[in-house]
Amino acid sequence: MKKLSILLLTACIVLILAACGGNDKKEDENSVDQSDTKDKITFGATTGPYSDMVNKAIKPLLEEKGYKVENIEFSDYIQPNNALDNGDIDANLFQHKIYYEAFAEENNMDLSELIVVPTAPMGLYSNKYDSIDEIEDNSTITIANDPTNLARTLVMLQDEGLIKISDDVDPLTASVKDIEENYKNLKFHEIEAGQLPRTVDSEDLASVPGNFALAADFDLLDALALEEMPDDYRNRVVVNTKDIDASWAQDIKEVIESPEFEKIMDEEFQGFGKPEWMKK
Known part of the structure; x- marks a missing residue:
C-alpha cells in the first residue's frame, strides 16, 4: 500500500507538471500569434507629402482590410526611427535606403525596408x-x-x-x-x-x-x-526586421502594390516618380 501511494503521488506530480508545461506552450504560441497579427497599425511619417501619402492612400486601403490605422507625424528625421526601434510605431515612411541603412548601423538598430513608394523628385x-x-x-x-x-x-x-x-x-x-x-x-x-x-x-x-x-x-x-532618381533615393516603408514577414506587414505591402494605390498616386500625387517595380 505504501509503494502504491508513492506511485500514485508521483503520477499526479507528472500530470500536473505536464499540464503546466502545456499551458506555458499554449501561452507561448498565443504570444507568437499576437505578434504576427494586429487589428491596429501605427505609422510614423514626416509632416508633408509622405504623411499625406499615409493618410490619403495607405490608411484607407488598410482600413478596407479591417485594420484601424493611426498616423503619427514627426517634424525631424531622427525620431521616426527611434520610435520604430522602441516599438512606439509599427512602420515609418520618410527615408531612402542610404539614409536608413546608415542610421540603423550608427544606432545599432535592426531595420528593414518593406517596399519602395513613389517619391517627389528633384x-x-x-x-x-x-x-x-x-x-x-x-x-x-x-x-x-x-x-x-x-x-x-x-x-x-x-x-x-x-x-x-x-x-x-x-x-x-x-x-x-x-x-x-x-x-x-x-x-x-x-x-x-x-x-x-x-x-x-x-x-x-x-x-x-x-x-x-x-x-x-x-x-x-x-x-x-x-x-530620374535611382530607387536607392526613393522613400520606402521601413519596419523592424523581426516584423518583416508578419501578416500585417505583408498587408501593408499588398495595399501599396494594388491598382487602387497607384490610382490614388496618379490622381493626388502628380509628378511623383514611380519606383522600378511599379513601372513593370
Missing part, C-alpha cells in the same frame, strides 16, 4: 526660363550643398544635356569639381537644401529636392525638368 525650377532650351550662357543656379542632393542635381543636369560629369567618377558621389563639361557655363551657388525654394525668385535657376519643393507649395509639374 526638380529644376525657374521664374526666368520656360524650358531647358531657353537657358542662356552664364546663368546662375543654386544647388544643395549636402553631398547626396548635390550629386543628384548634377546627374539631373547631365541627363538634361547641360553638363557632363567625368567618367572617372561615380555619378552618385559627384561634386562640382567633377564637372568635365559645362555647356552653358552655369554659375553654381551651393546653399543649404531647405533654403533653395526661396532662391527661385533671385537666381536664374534653382535645383530643389521634391520634399522642399512641396513644402514651399511648388507644383512639381512646373519644373523645367524632374530627375
Whole structure:
C-alpha cells in the first residue's frame, strides 16, 4: 500500500507538471500569434507629402482590410526611427535606403525596408526660363550643398544635356569639381537644401529636392525638368526586421502594390516618380 501511494503521488506530480508545461506552450504560441497579427497599425511619417501619402492612400486601403490605422507625424528625421526601434510605431515612411541603412548601423538598430513608394523628385525650377532650351550662357543656379542632393542635381543636369560629369567618377558621389563639361557655363551657388525654394525668385535657376519643393507649395509639374532618381533615393516603408514577414506587414505591402494605390498616386500625387517595380 505504501509503494502504491508513492506511485500514485508521483503520477499526479507528472500530470500536473505536464499540464503546466502545456499551458506555458499554449501561452507561448498565443504570444507568437499576437505578434504576427494586429487589428491596429501605427505609422510614423514626416509632416508633408509622405504623411499625406499615409493618410490619403495607405490608411484607407488598410482600413478596407479591417485594420484601424493611426498616423503619427514627426517634424525631424531622427525620431521616426527611434520610435520604430522602441516599438512606439509599427512602420515609418520618410527615408531612402542610404539614409536608413546608415542610421540603423550608427544606432545599432535592426531595420528593414518593406517596399519602395513613389517619391517627389528633384526638380529644376525657374521664374526666368520656360524650358531647358531657353537657358542662356552664364546663368546662375543654386544647388544643395549636402553631398547626396548635390550629386543628384548634377546627374539631373547631365541627363538634361547641360553638363557632363567625368567618367572617372561615380555619378552618385559627384561634386562640382567633377564637372568635365559645362555647356552653358552655369554659375553654381551651393546653399543649404531647405533654403533653395526661396532662391527661385533671385537666381536664374534653382535645383530643389521634391520634399522642399512641396513644402514651399511648388507644383512639381512646373519644373523645367524632374530627375530620374535611382530607387536607392526613393522613400520606402521601413519596419523592424523581426516584423518583416508578419501578416500585417505583408498587408501593408499588398495595399501599396494594388491598382487602387497607384490610382490614388496618379490622381493626388502628380509628378511623383514611380519606383522600378511599379513601372513593370
